[in-house]
Amino acid sequence: KAGVTQTPRYLIKTRGQQVTLSCSPISGHRSVSWYQQTPGQGLQFLFEYFSETQRNKGNFPGRFSGRQFSNSRSEMNVSTLELGDSALYLCASSLYSGGQETQYFGPGTRLLVL
């Protein structure tokens, strides 16, 4: 079974631009979560989608948004990029939404904002 895939793997943008990242979960998984990983802050939870609905949200500004499609694929959008948005963005999928579920991570999208 194919793992979680994320596209693109690398991205360079300039301040003020917007960016859309894509995540395809493991086949059959219905929950997709997004995380931001930076050297200073570590792994921080952005949001989780389950069956096209946002179920949980972390403490990020409204510039960070996401959505999930009926095939469980998810996109994350960051508008008005800031230098501090430079990070590795990780997507994780799980079969269901619930605390017992193991999350399986993709390789990440590395975003550099200049």
Add this chain to the structure above:
Amino acid sequence: GDSVTQMEGPVTLSEEACLTINCTYTATGYPSLFWYVQYPGEGLQLLLKATKADDKGSNKGFEATYRKETTSFHLEKGSVQVSDSAVYFCALSVNTGNQFYFGTGTSLTVIP
């Protein structure tokens, strides 16, 4: 709130040495506990997990026991290899949702 406190790194060990990475947690309810590993340039991979008190997770020679009385989930391996060099993350997830809380990560380097 829910959180994970993980041993600071980096950790450098010689091959075949014993490894312990400490992890303690604070959680409401009854969390599931996880150890993930991240190799350079890659995403996180599940190493092991435990879903209730006294459960022991194990994989690839690594072990961790869910200790409710000490709110801990320390990662141990009896004999590390160079290929174990990576960053290790302790994490918890509470039953009320699918949100994971991660520790800051511990970098391990194993030298031959």
